[in-house]
Amino acid sequence: MGFRVSDELLGTFVPIAVYWIYSGFYELLGGLHNYRLHPKGEEEVKNVATKATVVKGVLIQQAFQIAVSLLLFTFIGDDSMTVSRQPSIILILIQFAIAMVVMDTWQYFVHRYMHINKFLYKHIHSKHHSLVVPFAYGALYNHPLEGLLLDTVGGVLSFLISGMTPRTSIFFFSFATVKTVDDHCGLWLPGNLFHVFFSNNCAYHDIHHQLYGNKYNFSQPFFVTWDKILGTYMPYSLEKRKEGGLEARPIKKID
Template identity: 40%
Template sequence: MTNSTCPSFVTGETVCLPPIKIPFYFSLRPNLFDGIPDTYVAVAAPVLAYWFMSLIFHCLDISSWKWLDKYRIHESEEVKSRNLATYWEVIRAVIIQHVMQTMLGLAWLTEPPEISVARCQSQMEDLGRTLILVLRFLMGEETGMKFLDLRGPEMTHWLYWWGIPVVQILFALFIFDTWQYFLHRSMHMNKYLYKKIHSVHHRLYVPYAFGALYNHPIEGFLLDSLGAVIAEYAACLSVRQSIFLFAFSTCKTVDDHCGYSLPFDPFQMMSGNNADYHDIHHQTIGIKSNFSQPFFIHWDALLGTRMTREDIQQRRQKVKMT
């Protein structure tokens, strides 16, 4: 049975596509917020996300809710007594990093082309022509064209609005993780880099949310700000996709330093790379492990630098036995 809207997917030199159905997440507005260019939203989003997320966890820190005690990785007094940096030192360093990342974002991001139905339609037609070439190659001329006449419009629509954007975001997360893992690991393996740069972040022996971006300015620029730009460029993200990437990665970074192991936290449910996993890295026993951040743990698992709480218990048992 052929598609009623497009009885034949290929019509002459063009492809037949039904009228565009805009998905819920997309807006044809020239800017998401009236009078504010999307590029400004992209550089503001991670800053606002950082302070908003940090404030939530700070409220939990100062609360007297007893039900939270079982979820705290460290006692509140331990946070105060074992960290070498004061709250004001941390906030000052974070503000410096936010200024640098904002300047980089304004210099890097460019105004997106005008958003319109006609532009989306043109891009979908280009995608449809590419789909024809791919399926003809994979399935053969006759079988491929029969399949396209039946499912071509729906497949093109799904790829354009869902398939390709999701792959872009996942690829950006992979690039971000890869950049951060190898740069982070090098800062631990090279004594000079650790002493002069990365040791600043490890003055927070017991992490907390506001300290997620407490870094040496050079590290903050290279590891976080430049890493986000590289991921955005490699994945060919639009400005609006970049807004999501920058805000999401910031929220995840704050959550990884929050000091709580929360079973209902969506950021901690998405992968094994969570607050407890990263807390191990901040302890003396795990400082040469768990370099992966902020999303997944595949590089630690593949390259033998993963450490779990069970590994720590096994090491302690071996020490006792010897």
């Protein structure tokens, strides 16, 4: 019998590989100044954390994700030696939609509470906001506790509530990873399909990372629904900078 990697292991490790591959792609494109939301030099001037610190922080969070994922699959049972029957494509699409809604809902309310609670913001969430100028591989640069509560628990809930199989989870979490990286990439590239199908994008999230947008645009990673329902939606316009590149600017009155 040939060696076969289980769907559970693929669902655990493939999204991590996707994270570094996709963020590496954006790092290679960082020199496209006409599409940057911030001038290149602002990363070093405005960001508190060094890039080496960011890499270390992301790897720590991903280690937590691996541990929780392996524990989850151990708890629900290991079917690695059997081939699970996949549901129909229609059911898989429904499961995707449910998982997206669950993840968005969980992340909106946890994320927003981390801004409302001064203790949590100061000691936990401010670590992510030390990146005033977001970049792709800093997407998961969080305090380990935030990573556990926001991303890992949100992923577990999305998986369990949607009822998806481990094989489907490989594709869902890889997709969610790509979307999260894209939202932090800082590049507004022409033809980006995420900008076509999602209002929640890198410009939308860039507003949130600025001081004036700290109380707005909490939604992540897919839709802007909860922001619009609960009055935390800040629309923006993309304008060209004199020195080249683009800038996302709010188009509503800031309280």
